[in-house]
Amino acid sequence: MAEGDSMRVAVIGGGQLARMMVPAAINLGIDLRVLAESEGMSADLAATDVGDYRNVDKVLQFCSTADVVTFDHEHVPQAVLHALVDAGLAVHPGPDALLAAQDKLHMRAALTGLGIPVPRWAAVADSAELATFLEQNNGAAVVKTARGGYDGKGVRIVRAATEADDWFAALAEDGNGGSLLAEELVDFRRELAQSVARRPSGQVAAWSAVESIQRDGVCAEVIAPAPGLDPELARVAADIATAIAEALNVTGVLAVELFETADGRILVNELAMRPHNSGHWSIEGSVTSQFEQHLRAVLDLPLGDTAPVAGWTVMVNILGGPTTGTMADRYQNAFAAFPGVKIHNYGKDPRPGRKVGHVTAMGDDLDTVLHEARAMAALFGD
Structure with a gap:
């Protein structure tokens, strides 16, 4: 345990996922340390060092006093991951699990060997x-x-x-x-995502399966729960994600991107072994957010309740951002128009197609919630 009995978590990567771990870490009394790739990244407010995540010596030095090492992305080389393990550090998820998220051919072979349905x-x-x-x-x-x-x-x-x-x-x-x-080329009705979290000691908790709407290959919207999803398919989605987490020894949050096919099947498309864009809705929309749950999981603490807190939650990404001024310049009009919608500003400079933030709306009428989330997001673009 870190000095002063504060649990210390080292996060490699300074993007928006590390940024959104900060509030959960503060609430849990966790000493969160972030190794950012460069100055000015999203997680600057928690970045305690800047350095190359591919440099073994730098990463070992940064993580040396941590109780647990975890990640904002899956790009840390296997040699660095194994060096952390060899140094006696708790790495969650571990190198073998992360290989399935780093290498799509390895992932497809692993899932096929497990009998998981894939294209x-x-x-x-x-x-x-x-x-x-x-x-x-x-x-x-x-x-x-x-x-x-x-x-x-x-x-x-x-x-x-x-x-x-x-x-x-x-x-x-x-x-x-x-x-x-x-x-x-799969003939699919829509894309779904199923997130689960798993502790090193084995406990698994699953959120509702969600519908993920893509535009130009980028997640644009997420609807939780997935509208009209057959309860049996919802069970299958949760079972698939749980089976993958257990078989690959994934620790922390695992997001499984899925195809719901035209003939009523579920196929696995991609894996992410960290909090994921498809789970951002859980910050306001679930009893336990994916960010709090990830920290609980990697520290091997009992997992939180994943029940939704509203009938519907819709997350809409802000892509590109305003071409004039800043995101904060739009707050006056946005907050006045939609006082019940929440915004998460990633602190990024606007750029076409870039995820610079997201908004979340909740309620019992899906059409209303969709309208509010889309309209709020639109106020932050030009």
């Missing part, structure tokens, strides 16, 4: 292998880079093998070989 897929090392996959899947596929993609980056829909030639060339230039992930 048809193959590792393709060149255009000839991609052409074969296209022939076997009605001439269309989703192609993804195995590492590094997020928010629509590193993802393409292709209908000709030549459409991924630049990615194959980049793999060849890298000199380490490697493959791309090719997946069937």
Whole structure:
């Protein structure tokens, strides 16, 4: 335990997820320390150091007095993660679990081995292998880079093998070989997300499955719970996420992005082993937010109640932000128009497509809640 009997949590990464852990840490009396990649990041208010998360010595020095090490993102190299474990530090989630979130090919192989339903897929090392996959899947596929993609980056829909030639060339230039992930183009009704949290000692808690609405590959809106979701499919979604957390030994929050197919099935699309955009609704909309729950989980404390506090909660991302002035310049009109809607400002400079904040509305009538959340978010753009 850290000095003064205060639990000390080291967070690697200074983005908005680390920023939103701060209020929960304050309420729990946790000494939260953040290693930010650079000055001026979202979590500046809690950043106690700035440094490269790929530098083993820097990360070891930063985390040396922590009770637990956790993450704002999944990009910390395996060599750094294993160095932390070898130094005797509690790392949650651990290196083996995180590998499934870092490498999509590893993730697909792991889930397939567990019998978890996923889209048809193959590792393709060149255009000839991609052409074969296209022939076997009605001439269309989703192609993804195995590492590094997020928010629509590193993802393409292709209908000709030549459409991924630049990615194959980049793999060849890298000199380490490697493959791309090719997946069937799923005929889905909508995208869902299921979040759970798991303690090292094994307790698991699940939130309601939510509907996630994407625009240009980026999450734009989340509706909790997912409207009209069949109770059996809701149970399946929770069971899938729980099974993944237990089998992969995930500790902390796990978000599982899902497809609800046109023929009534659930398929796993992506995994995130940290608080996730699809769970931001829980800050106001659940008895226990994903950020408090993540801290409880990585510290192996009993998990909180995940029950919703309203009939409906809608989260809308503020993408891009205002082109004139700041987010705070819009508060006067926004707060006057929608006094019941909450805003989270990530402290980021506006940029097209960038997540600079989100708003959350709650209530018992979904149409009203949707209108309020969308209208409030719109006041922060141009």
